[in-house]
Amino acid sequence: MSYLSVESLGVSYGAIKAARGVSLSIKEGETVALIGSNGAGKSSTLNAIAGLIGHTGKVGFDGIDMSSFPVHKRAAKGLALVPEGRGILGRLTVDENLRMGAYLRVDRKSIAVDLLRIYELFPRLRERRGQTGGTLSGGEQQMLAIGRALMASPKLLLLDEPSMGLAPLMVEKIFEVIREISSSGVTIFLVEQNARLALESSNRAYVMESGELTMEGDSQELLRSSKVRESYLGELNS
Amino acid sequence: MSIISKGIEKIRSNKRILFIGYVLLGIALVSLPFLLSNTVGRTWVRILDFALIYAMLALGLNIVVGFAGLLDLGYIAFYAVGAYAWALLASPQFGLHLPFWAILPIGAGVAAIFGILLGAPTLRLRGDYLAIVTLGFGEIIRIFLNNLDHPVNVTNGPIGINKIDPIVIAGADLTRTHEILGIQFSGAHIYYYVLVLLLMITVLICVRLENSRLGRAWIAVREDELAAQAMGINTRNVKLLAFALGATFGGVAGGLFASLQGFVSPESFVLLESIMVLCMVVLGGMGHIFGVLLGALLLTTLPEILRSTASPIQESLFGAVYIDPEALRMLLFGLALILVMLVRPTGLWPGTTRKQLGNKG
């Protein structure tokens, strides 16, 4: 039984078709990666699933057809997207950003517990809890973005390019956290240009090329596939 | 509208049809006042005069708002400056009676200087901050005009300046009725031709400007000021030029208004007038010269049309006049503004190429 099921999803900007005929499915508890080159339509697909942009086709989640849902209703059903560029609310403090993550939750006690958990996960954020989001460094903002998404206690976490623009050390740290989240049982759908990293930290993966899915499979297998190695891992066939 | 635009494209490509079109247009423009005064009354010639003056104003504001993207809510100030320049230089106020060909450039020049005066300190401001400052500027000018009767009497204050000279050509006062070739031409009628001529020149200048280096620079500034700067455009000068040129048109229109009316007082230059001119620009199709013309003609004639139709419509619909026709007239006017924007958010006749521009990011 698939948790997230996408059927023939299409996204277009005016005459330009960013994604077409995208069909994919994710099972509960899985971490699935979507890799592809720059401009392949990965982010568009992810944004469409989250409801940020209009799309054709069907998006089903947890047995409900969400295709006609606006973005906030999808969030209410348990989707949380960490958007490309992190989407930090620069005028709100770190603490407020995290609390905004829990906007749809009503149980104050469990929110407080989760907040403590996030601060344990990212001690840097605790240090800067009173600072506005705009004053954080890129890595800190990424932590905040992920932390904020977790505050929603999502059923499905959508991550858009979490490694972008970060120093290698920070990238490692972020992916460590992602693996930790995954192991705690949250379903994750990850879009990443750094294909190696993505495949190494996922169970399954899809490959996207100019708006269409071209490959699908077990991440380990894809890591070994010559086509993937050639096109996305920068290794030349010897 | 796209069908019409396509039709226009087709006609444009055919030189003969184009020529015939121009001739027909010319005949239509010349005969329009005759047509109007014989069917719906001479008032309509006067209304048309004011419509043409407002068209000129709207085209001027279009340079500032439509081309350069600077939201100006005090545009009527330049109209006021032009009108008062004419009034002071050609009336018994100071006993000066300069001929129109001397005042018109003076009025335009003074208005342009005021345009720069407004532009210079506000260049750093963007968007709605600029809007409120220009609004304040417009009010400041009006307040000064209203109060410069003391301690030295310059403008006569709220009482206004009367007996302003009309345009005089070859000894003929253009606001009086003249008989030419046995046909009676009223003052409003003769002014109509003067205004049509000047409006055509204005349109021509606008078209030229739009397609010039400067016009492209304005559009660059409007779309993305930083990028424009990066491209090597001197955004400061370009913006100042937009203010100055827009103001010039306003100044000329103001002078014509003063001479047609024969009387100016600060009541004619209230904030609501600025807002109305802005409505003409936006409603017609911001940045598109012919759209702006359409907007100006519509918004000046619509209240007058409603003036004569508000009660008959009521009577025919409900059998009696229930709502005060004056209130109904303005009611319908407000409603028209809302509905037009809801149905056509880019204006009635937006430019075909730039339809998408000016959108929110």
Next chain:
Amino acid sequence: MQKNFLLIFMVGLFTLVGCGDGGSGTDDSGKIIKIGHVAPLTGPISHLGKDNERGAQLAIDEANAAGITIGGEKVEFRLLSEDDEANPQKGTVVAQKLVDSGVAGVIGHLNSGTTIPASKIYHDAGLAQISPSATAIMYTHQGYKTAFRVMANDEQQGKVLGDYAVKTIGAKKIAVIDDRSAYGKGLADEFEKAAKSAGGEIVTREFTDTTKTDFTAILTKIKGLNPDVIFYGGMDAQAGPMMKQVKNLGITATYLSGDGIQSKQFLVLAGEEGEGAYASSPGLPLEKMDGGKSFQEKFLQTYHEDIQIYAPFTYDATSILIDAMVRADSTNPESYLPLLSQTDYQGVTGQIRFDENGDLRGGSISLYRVKNGAWEYIETVGGE
């Protein structure tokens, strides 16, 4: 080329107008004589405009009820009322519209600012124009034989008020406020002149405008100068709240103003604080005039609202216009204009005669004071 489209559009619109105009049918009860009326019917002073229109309408109704015959034909008068929005430009448009509609004469406009530019159009058309309330001196001093007014101008009224402030109230120090309208400034200027020449001292001249309701700043300043009289050149809508603020600030000076505040509206707006305020009004009090009382009652009966200020003046203006037509036995301005200028008519506002400019000759000015929440007549100055 694209203009052709515009043209089609415009012609379409005008056709619509044509249809609209066709709607006004003609009755067969007599020859229709149209009389124009102009005042602002929308905007901040539209209440005065409507009041004017009603006064004129009452005069028309009475004339029709009397069954007047002109040129051997039974005639029916009809009022064509237009809105000039207190905007000079609109003023000339509606003036032209009235001329086009073939009116036999015009009552209006209300404001000096619209009356003056419109007067040129009426003059060019040779039509009589009688303004009930435009008091700017300039209006009748343009050399137009077609311009009349049935109200004392600023000079006449300002002089009476200035004298009254110094000689009767006994003011030594006077503060003057005006609302920066043509009316308010004109009256305040003339008052200032007269008060000075009568020996009063003007301690300050302050200003407000017709959109304001807060006057505390200028009143506070005036309070510091401790004048005996505060003169206000302006209208009731401002004077009412101003009066309240005068009292709230603890100012004890006598409040004095012109016809613009001599209204029921002022009494209502100023409330208890209006007690003791003086105001003038051209002409004689309605109660003292023949037909004045009945006019007042008829007005209330017909419109279920009190007279604001100028309705009696439009009533008189309309009556003398009709009277001149009857005397000339013609509705042609060429015939009745000379007779109009020789008017000697007992109106509800007083005896109406014109001087060579079209100004009211020897216009009398009456003074009133608020007592127990009503305007109490004090005396009439001037007149013959």
Next chain:
Amino acid sequence: MDIFFQQVINGLVLGSVYALVALGYTMVYGILGLINFAHGEVVMVGAMVALATVAYLFGYFPEMNPIVMVLIAATTSVISCMVLSYFIERLAYRPLRKAPRLAPLITAIGISILLQNLAMIIWGRQYKTVPKIFSFETREFLGANITDLQIFIIVLSAILMTLLLLIVNYSKLGRAMRATSESQRIAGLLGVNINKIISFTFVIGAGLGAVAGILVAANYSVAHYSMGFMLGLKAFTAAVLGGIGNLGGAVLGGLLLGLIESIGAGYIGDITGGFLGSHYQDVFAFLVLIIVLVFRPTGIMGERISERA
């Protein structure tokens, strides 16, 4: 010196009202980037509805306790304005959210004209006066006169403004409003129903506007269908002066504008050696605005963050 203090009090009363109205402008601007020109008319409707209600109650239940009467009238007025504002946003602004920036400005002007003339049809052309149901004491305070009503205006405005600032800064709803004003996209992702927040913003602004309308009508004891436009404009100027989009700025701008107008009118003659008088009061206010903006292009408390739209 007592005159100066009186001018300060005058300015504070005027400024409190400006600030209340300015908050409505600034909230809507902060969230939509729209100059809601119709806000002034909403203030007018607030005053008119309250007045009509009081007149009705006074006519039919003359025995009613005046405080109850005023409370009923104020509630009616606030609710009517909220409903009105909700529908204005729904019908005239929401369909234009993706339209060019100036399109909603024109519909706002249309709404403004519409409301004024509707009010004229409903309530007539007369200036309406507030029936005297309370009598207010005038107090002497440090040599200045101040009525109980004026004290009430200052205090009530201060309470409402504090309440609003508390809500916006410390409640979940307030966080959502701030999030929406910063980025509708991100707020939506976090589960915020943008439309609801925008409606809420309009409704709150309208409520404050209605209160301001009632206070203006009560203080000057006059209301008219044309009263909203200038008041709205002044308030908008105040909002810009303080830094539009910033609530604290609106309050500061409003108070400052009130003080500038009142002190300006009182002293402009002395400052300019009698050359300029109180008729330049508004010139003075606008000059201060221009000077402030020249040195701080985003207003006194405005943030130096890239301009929206």
